[in-house]
Amino acid sequence: MTDGASSARAFVSLIGAGPGDPGLLTLHGARALHEADVVLFDYLANPDLLRHCPDAETIYVGKKGFSEYISQEQINTLIVHKAQANGGQRVARLKGGDVYVFGRGGEEAEVCAVAGVPFEVVPGVSSAIAAPAYAGIPVTHREVARSFAVLTGNTREGGAHYERLSGVDTLVLLMGVRNLGQIAADLIAAGRHPDTPAATIQWGSTPQQRTVTGTLTTIAQVVRDAGLEAPAVTVVGEVVRLRESLRWFDLGARVGGPLAGKTVAVTRTREGASGLSDVLRARGASVLEVPLIRFAPTPDDGPVAHALHDFEGWLLLTSNQAVTALFAFLNRAGLDARALARVKLAAVGPSTARSLDEHGLRADFVPATPGARHLGAELPAGPGEVALHLTSQLAEDDLRSALEARSVGYRRAELYRTEPAQLNENTAERLKEAAVITLASGSAARHLASLAGADFDPLSLPVAAMGPQTADAAREAGFTRVTVAQTASLEALADAAELAVRQH
Known part of the structure; x- marks a missing residue:
């Protein structure tokens, strides 16, 4: 390939990852991830989506609240650098929610345009709509609300001018949980009735979803009492009253066995997603796929x-x-x-x-x-x-x-070589929170044990092993809380994971 042809391959896909449920990624987004050479993903993009790009270089560029792991300017520079590297690469920028809804996607598109790097925008399902929907709250309703507005709750850059929104029926606030008390007071001062219904949804559309309700007067205290933190979406308006009759996700999708709402780490190779993940998700688990090993040619x-x-x-x-x-x-x-x-x-x-x-x-x-x-x-x-x-x-x-x-x-x-895979910082942090870890091979057990360090001891976590040989390897590696699958099947390994959660 000539240098000119290689350079022409440089391309950036700005992809909305959706609100958290990996099933809400669009087909276009999945295809763009599959074609990517490099993927930059943030804090709100479900890491499960990386299964669509098993061969890509993945880089965590997460930002959480006011504590930034990497600045937006650095992300902008990195997008262009990776697109132009190696004679031209396809870069996927995976962003939580929608690219252009308070995601600073416009700035990332601008930097591509200035650098002359072709790009596309793949819209995603915004948490502004999805989180309320999963909580049983429609943002519009023919008899209750015929308009809605999406606002940022980040008030660091000046007033929100809530008085201009007096005719809007439903307000949806993103990134506002920390400032919720002041926001509620400002809305009341701008003319909203103190008894206007309000709801805050944390981690909407995921197994960790939690929802509380109140009024503009009480919602900030209700959120504090419940311990809700970012990421969260707050809805203000009469549509909140519909939650009691329309709630579905927290009454249905999360009902099930002990895996409901639990994080299960699935150790796997770098080259492919695990079918076990789908089995576990069907049982209500939040799945973290952990590439402990990778295969390389001899x-x-x-x-x-x-x-x-x-x-x-x-x-x-x-x-x-x-x-x-x-x-x-x-x-x-x-x-x-x-x-x-x-x-x-x-x-x-x-x-x-x-x-x-x-x-x-x-x-x-x-x-x-x-x-x-x-x-x-x-x-x-x-x-x-x-x-x-x-x-x-x-x-x-x-x-x-x-x-x-x-x-x-x-x-x-x-015939091939088995080598350790490097965990990114985000995966390593989530691994610490796993309720159980599944092991499908002895080599996975040994590689997991090798991650032990001063701030993380995987040997203390319960593991579910695929068969007695893998279980023996896990015990030899130092794991003491080992549950063995009864048969060599994905369902049996999921059963073992459930048993491990109940026992430990």
């Missing part, structure tokens, strides 16, 4: 090519990644599945077997109980036969030991 295909040359024994695959890496190797070598015609395929469990099936190959053997030791103990190979294990540089020894105890020859070739 620096030299030679050992694998040599090991597979004329091989006719059992080929052992002990992870989904091994299947992915195997077909990536075949593609690089100009080969396809026909190169495996003379081998017998053994998968460590049903998930790995399904990965093979997706490539048009059926596993010749899957142990009754998933796990490397069970594969080694149950593999239908006799003394003198040879098994080739294609795996990473961190392969556990259980498989080799089990096979050699039966006089089955064991060979191993490094």
